[in-house]
Amino acid sequence: MALTTSQMAYDVIPTPIGPITLIASHQGLQEVRLDGRIPASARRSPGQLAGLRRQFEAYFSGRRKRFACKLARVRGTAFQQRVWQELQRIPYGETCSYGELARRIGRPGAARAVGAANRANPWAIIVPCHRVIGANGDLTGYGGKQGIPKKRWLLEMERGQ
Secondary structure: OOOOOOOOOOEEEEOOOEEEEEEEEOOOEEEEEEOOOOOOOOOEEOOOOHHHHHHHHHOOOOOOOOOOOOHHHOOHHHHHHHHHHHHHOOOOOOOEEHHHHHHHOOOOOOOOHHHHHHHHHOOOOOOHHHHOOOOOOOOOOOOOHHHHHHHHHHHHHHOOO
């Protein structure tokens, strides 16, 4: 059954880094929540998200490096949209610094703004903000200190460690 314009569907999938909530609308994937929170305005619909669930299962088992799904158009500034596009160019298993990402989008010196755009990224893992690290190689960001172990796990998994 297809979603109408006002409906949202969700599914919660178990992963090695904890439950992940996938939220979709008729426009595509709206959000990937790493905290497993369930949206009050959506209905559970595992069937609607079965294909994406399989992609996540393949990713977490090391069999998938990229996701193939339609991302819904979400609100974001032109700067955020540019950062989110550039994040998708960071290869699987590789990292870059916030400063390097700022340079790549033509805004050297905007490393903090890149960090803020990463925090606003609605599609965790699919738009791989976990691949952005501090200039000195430290793992920073990713939902505060609680997210650092998840970020570390994702990067180690992608590097085959």
